[in-house]
Amino acid sequence: xxxxxxxDLIRKSLALLKADWPEIDLPDxxxxxxxxxxxLGDFSTNVAMVLASQRKxxxxxxxxxxxxxxxxxxxxxxERIEIAGPGFINLxxxxxxxxxxxxxxLLQGSxxxxxxxxxxxxxxxxxxxANPNGPIHIGHGRGGVIGDVLxxxxxxxxxxxxxEFYVNDAATSGQMLRFGRSLEARYFQLQGIDKxxxxxxxxxxxxxxxxxxxxDADGPRYKDIPEAERLSTFTxxxxxxxLEHQREILERFGLHFDNWFSEQSLVDARKxxxxxxxxxxxxxxxxxDGALWLKSTQFGDDKDRVLVRSNGVPTxxxxxxxxxxxxxxxxxxxxxxxxGPDHHGYIIRTKAAMQxxxxxxxxxxxxxxxxxxxxxxxxLVRASKRAGDIITLEEILDEVGxxxxxxxxxxxxxxxxxxxxxxxxxxxxQENPVYYVQYAHARICSILREASExxxxxxxxxxxxxxxxxxxxxxxxxxxxxLAELPEEIEVAATEYAPxxxxxxxxxxxxxxxxxxxxxxxxxxxxxxxxxxxxxxxxTRTVLxxxxxxxxxxxxxxx
RNA sequence: GCGCCCGUAGCUCAGGGGACAGAGCACUGGCCUCCGGAGCCAGGUGUCGCAGGUUCAAAUCCUGCCGGGCGUACCA
Numbered sequence: 110x111x112x113x114x115x116x117d118l119i120r121k122s123l124a125l126l127k128a129d130w131p132e133i134d135l136p137d138x139x140x141x142x143x144x145x146x147x148x149l150g151d152f153s154t155n156v157a158m159v160l161a162s163q164r165k166x167x168x169x170x171x172x173x174x175x176x177x178x179x180x181x182x183x184x185x186x187x188e189r190i191e192i193a194g195p196g197f198i199n200l201x202x203x204x205x206x207x208x209x210x211x212x213x214x215l216l217q218g219s220x221x222x223x224x225x226x227x228x229x230x231x232x233x234x235x236x237x238x239a240n241p242n243g244p245i246h247i248g249h250g251r252g253g254v255i256g257d258v259l260x261x262x263x264x265x266x267x268x269x270x271x272x273e274f275y276v277n278d279a280a281t282s283g284q285m286l287r288f289g290r291s292l293e294a295r296y297f298q299l300q301g302i303d304k305x306x307x308x309x310x311x312x313x314x315x316x317x318x319x320x321x322x323x324x325d326a327d328g329p330r331y332k333d334i335p336e337a338e339r340l341s342t343f344t345x346x347x348x349x350x351x352l353e354h355q356r357e358i359l360e361r362f363g364l365h366f367d368n369w370f371s372e373q374s375l376v377d378a379r380k381x382x383x384x385x386x387x388x389x390x391x392x393x394x395x396x397x398d399g400a401l402w403l404k405s406t407q408f409g410d411d412k413d414r415v416l417v418r419s420n421g422v423p424t425x426x427x428x429x430x431x432x433x434x435x436x437x438x439x440x441x442x443x444x445x446x447x448x449g450p451d452h453h454g455y456i457i458r459t460k461a462a463m464q465x466x467x468x469x470x471x472x473x474x475x476x477x478x479x480x481x482x483x484x485x486x487x488x489l490v491r492a493s494k495r496a497g498d499i500i501t502l503e504e505i506l507d508e509v510g511x512x513x514x515x516x517x518x519x520x521x522x523x524x525x526x527x528x529x530x531x532x533x534x535x536x537x538x539q540e541n542p543v544y545y546v547q548y549a550h551a552r553i554c555s556i557l558r559e560a561s562e563x564x565x566x567x568x569x570x571x572x573x574x575x576x577x578x579x580x581x582x583x584x585x586x587x588x589x590x591x592l593a594e595l596p597e598e599i600e601v602a603a604t605e606y607a608p609x610x611x612x613x614x615x616x617x618x619x620x621x622x623x624x625x626x627x628x629x630x631x632x633x634x635x636x637x638x639x640x641x642x643x644x645x646x647x648x649t650r651t652v653l654x655x656x657x658x659x660x661x662x663x664x665x666x667x668x
Numbered sequence: 669g670c671g672c673c674c675g676u677a678g679c680u681c682a683g684g685g686g687a688c689a690g691a692g693c694a695c696u697g698g699c700c701u702c703c704g705g706a707g708c709c710a711g712g713u714g715u716c717g718c719a720g721g722u723u724c725a726a727a728u729c730c731u732g733c734c735g736g737g738c739g740u741a742c743c744a
Contacts, residue, residue: 145687155686161724168686168724194687195725240744277744284744400742411670411740418742425744453672453739479673480738520692521681524673526737528680533693540706542692548706556703563703613682616691627699627708646703668706 110213111186111206112152112597116141118187119154122178133163143594150191150199151206151590158196168196207589208577214592214648215572222595222655226604227268233436234260236447237359237366238275241348242288243499244315245358247481248449250502251518251527253364254661255478255608256447258519261659262603262611271441274359274366278348278373279428287311288351289344295320296343300329313499319350358503363511363661375431381423384431384466385416393465408461426455430462437468445606446475447523453477476606478523484530509534512662516543519612519660542612546619546657547665553622553650554666556631560643563632572644579641584621584628588645591621592652599659608660615656622649 116139123135136159144153157172164171172192179190179198188203214221236256239249256272264270278285291310295317298304306312323331323346331339352369359366375381385401388394393404399419403426406413416427436444448455456475464470483490483500490500505514513534520542521527534541580589594614602610631642657664 145690149687153687158686158724197687199687242744279744282744398742402742415742420742422742424742450673450738451744454741455739457671477672477738525681526674530680533680540693544706545692548704552704552707559703609682613691620691623707624709626703627705630703632703668704 110210110596111202112141114184114186115152115200118179118182118184119156119175122175122182123156123160125178125182126175130160130164133160136160143597144197144199147587149193149197151202153193153197153199155197157192157198161196172196172198204578204581204586207586207593208580210593211577211580211589211645211648212573214651215644218651219655219658221651222599223265223267224596224600225267226600227263227266229267229269230442231440232263232268232270232443232445233273233439233441234263234270234445234447235273235275235436237364238277238448239355240277240284241351241355242284242311243313243351245355245362245502247483247500247502247505247529250362250505250514251481252447252449252478253359253362253502254515254518255523256445257364258608258611258660259445259447259603259606261661262599262608265599265659266603268443271367272365273368273370273436275432276352276369276371277425278371279376282425285344285348286340288316288347289340291316292320292323292347293339293343296323296331299324300332302332315354315499315501316347319347319354322350358501358506361506361511362502363515370432372428372432375428375435380431380435381428384434385423385427387434387466388416388430388462391465391467403458403462403465405458405461405465408457408464410457410461414458426458426462429455429459430466433459433463433473434466434468437472442472444473446473448475448477450477450480474606476523479526481518481527481529484528485532505529505531512547513541513543515661516612519609522607522609542616543662544668545623546615546653547663548668549619549622549626550650550653550657550664551666551668552626553646553653556643556646557650560632572640572647575640575644576637577641577644579635579638580645582629584625585642585645587621588625588649591618592648595652595655611656611660615653615660618649618653618656622653 119139119141120135123133127133127135136156139154139156140159141152141154144150157175158168160175161168161171169192176190176192176198186202186206188201191199191201193199234256237245237249237253239245245253260270260272287307287310291306291312294304294306294310299317299320306316331342334342356369385394388403389401393407394416395402395404400415401417402413403416404413414426415424416430417423433444446459456477459475460470460473463473502514508531509517517529517534518527580586598611598614602608602614625645629642631639631646633639633642654664
């Protein structure tokens with residue numbers, strides 16, 4: 110790719126300059142960026158400004174010198190070099206690079222945009238991890254798409270990625286028992302027997318639904334068994350049904366997990382105990398008030414945290430330590446956790462615990478996405494699980510569908526709040542950004558159908574054979590330029606953990622395509638030109654499919 | 669109190685050291701003999717929350733303040 114060649118040229122030029130300028134350090138990374146406007150060239154670099162302070166010279170003077178060397182070393186792609194603004198070196202290329210790039214898209218097909226940046230390192234992305242005592246709500250949905258798309262991106266840049274859902278199913282946890290009791294109460298109520306849902310239980314509608322499911326399937330047979338047995342039965346059933354339901358909704362949302370990891374399995378394998386023992390042995394714990402504490406303050410936490418309660422039951426933190434240790438033991442080089450905003454406070458202590466146990470904090474990235482607020486009739490709808498006032502992902506999917514929901518959840522950066530206005534999402538469905546991008550794809554498919562029905566030369570010719578130099582119009586060049594940006598977009602979105610950047614790219618791509626479509630008739634009289642445009646359109650379809658594929662949004666052939 | 673996130677166009681948000689700060693929505697006016705008008709083109713608006721500092725260069729980094737959100741349990 111040209112980018113590579115240009116960077117090499119710059120690097121080579123700087124190396125030559127070093128003879129005259131011994132005081133400069135050659136930067137190990139050359140920034141080659143796409144300028145904000147076309148009249149500033151195809152690519153630009155800021156090396157002159159970076160070196161200015163070392164040379165103690167104004168950036169533009171430094172730039173002049175660099176340009177002089179670059180010109181002498183020049184490569185055939187470069188038409189001219191300009192210095193602009195505070196000291197940018199702007200490179201203007203002749204169009205051959207656009208044709209080379211377009212051809213490479215046609216040859217690579219769906220492999221275009223991939224790289225081996227990750228060099229096959231194993232990454233585990235853990236996300237959603239909703240507790241098995243309630244339905245998947247919109248917050249989980251947001252975390253879910255962020256995780257899913259991030260995993261797609263990381264895979265595209267050469268990591269070996271697994272997706273995991275952590276199930277907080279520890280039998281000792283109070284929440285699951287309360288959930289079991291709540292279900293039990295509903296089960297009795299459905300049979301006309303008076304029994305209260307505990308005050309601190311779960312009051313949502315969905316608990317009644319599960320109770321009904323159980324009653325329909327198994328009848329009243331749990332009514333008369335011993336209470337202890339009934340409670341454990343209901344706790345187990347509650348969890349099983351809830352997980353089943355969660356899995357179903359997540360699948361519907363396009364989220365698949367390679368592994369559903371059970372917290373209880375850690376307890377059964379004594380991993381939680383082991384983790385606690387390790388922390389003890391390494392001297393990062395102490396006893397106080399009958400509880401076992403982790404010295405998390407040694408790793409920047411505000412206060413030390415309890416690992417084992419005075420009643421002997423380990424805390425969530427303890428199993429989380431065991432869980433993360435287990436992930437490392439399974440051979441992952443890097444762990445990424447995506448948490449909801451309610452787990453904010455756990456970042457520091459979890460990382461502290463992992464350091465205490467001996468892992469580098471660099472190998473664990475935890476990031477929290479901000480809340481999703483649902484607006485309905487202009488009013489904020491608040492979610493509270495205990496009160497049963499939950500906005501489920503299912504409702505949203507029923508209302509607006511998978512593609513729109515995924516797209517909307519990804520439109521904002523993960524650390525920005527997201528207002529999801531249900532009415533707006535539906536009402537806007539005519540001029541919705543999702544449809545805008547999908548429409549570009551559908552239009553292309555329509556052209557290709559038309560071309561193959563027409564049976565002209567253009568339809569028969571392999572696009573790789575087309576004479577691309579026929580593409581000279583501004584709209585055509587803009588489109589080729591945008592297509593060529595995909596690899597960089599993927600790389601940046603992946604390495605910065607910024608899936609929302611891809612949304613922007615998709616919209617921009619849609620925009621340049623629609624402009625091209627209006628400007629240039631693809632199936633035109635001039636057969637040579639028609640072939641070239643058809644090739645361009647095919648490449649655009651490929652790039653749209655790749656982009657939408659990474660986002661998990663459909664690329665429909667007709668709408 | 670302490671910690672983290674946010675404060676950018678009328679609204680919702682990008683940009684997170686570099687070029688005159690961008691996009692969508694909304695508003696106004698144009699564009700269908702011809703591949704799908706779910707489209708295109710044109711129009712303008714900003715004390716980048718405030719005040720200092722670092723830098724050749726700050727919306728971006730640092731400090732303080734103001735406003736909003738979320739955390740801050742021997743809950744999960």
